[in-house]
Amino acid sequence: MALPVSPLAPKTYVAPPAIAGVRFATAEAGIRYKGRTDVLLAVFDPGTVVAGVLTRSLCPSAAIDWCRQNLGGGTARALVVNSGNANAFTGLKGIESVKLTADIAAKAVGCEASEIFLASTGVIGEPLDATKFDGVLQNLTGQLTAEPWMEPARAIMTTDTFPKLAEATIDIDGTTTSIAGIAKGSGMIAPDMATMLSFVFTDAPVAADVLQALLAKHNxxxxxxxxxxxxxxxxxTLLAFATGKAGIDPIASLDDPRAEIFGEALNDVLFDLAMQVVRDGEGATKFVAVNVTGATSDDSAAKIARAIADSPLVKTAIAGEDANWGRIVMAVGKAGQPADRDRLTIAFGEHVLARNGQRAPDYSEDAATAYMKGEELSISVDIGLGEGSATVYTCDLTHGYIDINGSYRS
Amino acid sequence: MALPVSPLAPKTYVAPPAIAGVRFATAEAGIRYKGRTDVLLAVFDPGTVVAGVLTRSLCPSAAIDWCRQNLGGGTARALVVNSGNANAFTGLKGIESVKLTADIAAKAVGCEASEIFLASTGVIGEPLDATKFDGVLQNLTGQLTAEPWMEPARAIMTTDTFPKLAEATIDIDGTTTSIAGIAKGSGMIAPDMATMLSFVFTDAPVAADVLQALLAKHNxxxxxxxxxxxxxxxxxTLLAFATGKAGIDPIASLDDPRAEIFGEALNDVLFDLAMQVVRDGEGATKFVAVNVTGATSDDSAAKIARAIADSPLVKTAIAGEDANWGRIVMAVGKAGQPADRDRLTIAFGEHVLARNGQRAPDYSEDAATAYMKGEELSISVDIGLGEGSATVYTCDLTHGYIDINGSYRS
Structure with a gap:
């Protein structure tokens, strides 16, 4: 999997700060990849609370079931992530593998198995041999460190071409608290709760229910x-861990004005990571923001924006640098949402191509085509019916996507 | 658009028989293409009834609106189809263009404009200059013929790499009646009533409401x-025209046993044409039938089958000849329909890869991989919950699709 780095990758990587109460280590367990790390162990001090949003897939992995069950407890002592094997659709073996991994981790860390959170990413359907973690996790507890975050970010990658990191620093009550986040994801990305894997860590003392509410909101x-x-x-899987080590009074309610301050910072980190996932979309050469306004509701706008962003014909036109607004109309039409052909306004960047359901009189094909040659594009559609709006972020569909996905497993 | 002919194209073309009461002619109107026919005029004898199913897109073309309005009348005297320009999203100009085309055709044929049916296919958003039809349609009325059907099949093509024809001959009351059908379509194919364009002609005397019911059923x-x-x-657009010239008593009710006989033959023609559209899918190298059984309802099975057939990851795996059943699980999981991971059975052809939610013990990767090298594939998924079943037909997603759609308009 020696893929070239996405042309949309950040030019530099941030180096999130150490988070008091969080230490981690990575290892080469040889689950699938050779010559790179593929296991992450993160250990949290007692008192760390956890929140999470998980896939809505009706065929989730065994690790998802495990996390869903343990999120009820609200506390976490460790996170174990492996790349190379998703341990999904592995039946009873998968469930046993998850339980064995949690037991090994609980013993290594010295906690209950129910305080262990797990995530696996990679090939679906291959049994995961959890005995590979025996010894490895125990060894890792002797190598725990609080930095650099680049290490865990790399250990969780699969078809990603660059590691994804984000950070935020917040002043609360005169005390500096921090958020560090990592993510992985490149293909199989239409999150119906979260992207493939993202983990966010903070030393802010945020109560579990507050953290859960903020995470769900900004997700x-x-x-x-x-x-x-x-x-x-x-x-x-998106999990957030709050160690509470920042030395400020606990944020125990959403009514606490500091919850909003923290929430904004959390949002900055989540949004930053999500955009990095799009920028590492398999085969991507263009980053595209699809803005829909004037829909009958925000939900309707989101469905229309997603229909546009998911359309293979729209995405291939973008790859071909073709300002093909007819395909935008097609996608609006198939979204099944209230729309009136003769009220639509469509723009690529600042270039209004269509107004009131037909080609704009002042439309310049040359200007629009020149715009499409850029790497960062926006498509704006005004439905002309109401106040609903939404933005969905995507990338183009290129030969690179076919290359990667015609040969991923074999 | 000199695309190579699809490797899945039929080896020979059928030559549907003349249909009494139907005559046609084609011309080069130069709407977009050069050196090929792009206009079809079909003329029907008085008494011809019509039925149709049209796109459910909420942003339909002006011709769709026109047909929807005229289908209420139930009778047709002519069909005018142009390729190269879809006359969609062309605002008031599009509506005027449709009206002018119908007026020109009505004058040439000698009937009411409301008996003219129209279809346009090609680029979206470009105004269609209907004055190009003036003279052309009048000339065509002097060149009408009942054969060969290859001519109209070719005139309606856009990115199609081969013309699509089908036929059926039925013995009703000791009299031979016939159905001839043509279709076009290659990309932008996820019909939500019908494919881009298909027209079916018969000399059977089928009442308009019976024809409509049978068409909707078999569609x-x-x-x-x-x-x-x-x-x-x-x-x-899918339109069916019945001239009633076969010399048998009218089929005036669905309770008439001959309605079922005719319906079966109609189904043969529609199914044949639909499969040809899949076989000419843009860039297709594999034909795939996705069979879902054991779902909680037929509708649920159809949604799951469509989620599989629409998945870019499934389609690229097929292109890569990879028996990647993990992606089938993923697609089942995202369909939002009742499913239980641990009851799923998945097979490629006769090769059962997974049973009860995990890899089948007797699974042979070599045998499955050998199977995937074929051109005609089936994917079968049993949900294990009920009696609902459905089949959806699709093709793989290849570099050819990207090539065609990254440069279609420019």
């Missing part, structure tokens, strides 16, 4: 607002 | 059971 406009290929993963 | 398992790229056209 909607970040990970749930992206699509690479309309395919929803069996393993989508 | 569900033919054109509405295919997908190339999940994109629903603004111009999907």
């Amino acid at each position: 909607r406009t970040s990970f749930n607002a992206i699509t690479v290929d309309s395919d929803t993963s069996t393993s989508d | 569900r398992t033919s054109f509405n059971a295919i997908t190339v790229d999940s994109d629903t056209s603004t111009s999907d």
Whole structure:
């Protein structure tokens, strides 16, 4: 899998700060890949709370079931992530493998298995041999460190061409608290709760229910607002861990004004990571924001934006640098949402191509074509019926996507 | 658009018989293409009834609106089809263009404009200059012929790489009656009533409401059971014309046993044409039948089958000849329909890859991989919950699709 780095990759990587109460280590367990790390162990101090949003797939992985069950407890002592094998659709073996991994981790860390959170990403359907973690996790507890975050970001990659990191620093009550986040994801990206895998860590003392509410809220406009290929993963996982080590009074309610301050910072991190997933979309050469306004509701706008962003014909036209607004009309038409052909306005960037359901009189094909040659594009559609709006972020559909996905497993 | 002929094209073409009461002619009107026919005029004897199913797109073309309005009348005297320009999203100009075309045709044929049926296919958003039809349609009325059907089949093509024809001959009351059908379609194929364009002609004396009922019924398992790229056209049109010239008593009710006989023959023609559309899917190298059984209802089975058939990850795996059943699980999981991971059975052809939610013990990767090298594939998924079943037909997603759609308009 020696894929060239996405042309849309960030030019530099951020280096999130150490988060008090969080230490981690990575290893080469040889699950599938050779010569690179594929296991992450993150250990949290006692008192760390956890929140999460998980895939809505009706065929989730065994690890998803495990996390869903343990999120009820609200506390976490460790996170174990492996790449190379998703442990999805592995039947009873998968469930046993998850339980064995949690037991090994609980013993290594010294906690209950119910305080272990797990995520697996990679090939679906291959049994995961959890005995490979025996010894490895125990060894890792002797190598725990608080930095650099580049290491865990790399260990969780699959077809990703670059590691994804984000950070935020917040002043609360005169004290600096921080958020560090990592993510992986490149294909099978149409999150129906979260992207494939993302983990966010903070030292802010945020109560579990507050953290859960903020995570769910900001997930909607970040990970749930992206699509690479309309395919929803069996393993989508977004987990947030708050150690409470920041030395400020606990944020125990959404009514606490500091919850909003923290929430905004959390949103910055989630949004940043989600955009990096789109920028690493398999085969991507263009980053595209699809803005829909004037729909009858925000939900309707989101469905229309997603129909546009998921359309293979729209995505191939973008790859071909073709300002093909007819395909935007097609996608609006297939979305099944209230729309009136003769009220639509469509723009690529600042270039209004169509107004009131027909080609704009002042439309310049040359200007629109020149715009399409850029790497960062926006498509704006005004439905002309109401006040609903939404933005979905996506990438183009290129030969690279076919190359990667015609040969991923073999 | 000198595309190579699809490797899945039929080896020979059928030559449907002349249909009494139907004559046609084609011309080069130079709407977009050069050096090929792009206009079809078909003229029907008085007494011809018509039925149709049209796109459910909420942004339909002006011709769709026109046909929908005229289908209420139940009778037809002529059909005018042009390729190269879809006359979709052309605002008031599009409506005027449709009206002018119908007026020109009505004058040439000698009938009411409301008895003229229209279809346009090609680029969306470009105004269609209907004055190009003036003179052309009048000339065509002097060149009408009843054969060969290859001519109209060719005149309506856009990115199609081969003409699509089908026929059926039925013995009713000791009299031979016939059905001739043509279709076009290759991309923007996820019909939500019909494919882009298909026209079926018969000399059977079928009442308009019976014809409509039979057409809608058999459309569900033919054109509405295919997908190339999940994109629903603004111009999907399936029209059936019955001249009643066969010299048998009219089929005036669905309770008439001959309605079923005729319906079966109609189904043969529609299904044949629909499969040809899939076989000419843009860039297709594999024909795939996706069979879903054991779902909680037929509708649920159809939604699951479509999620599989529309998945870019499934389609690229097929292109890569990879028996990647994990992606089938993913697609089942994202369909949003009742499913239980641990009851799924998945087979490629006769090769059962997974049973009860995990890899089948007797699974042979070599045998499955050898099977995937074939051109005609089937994917079978048993949900294990009920009696619902459905089949959706599709093709793979290849570099050819990207090539065609990254440069179609420019």
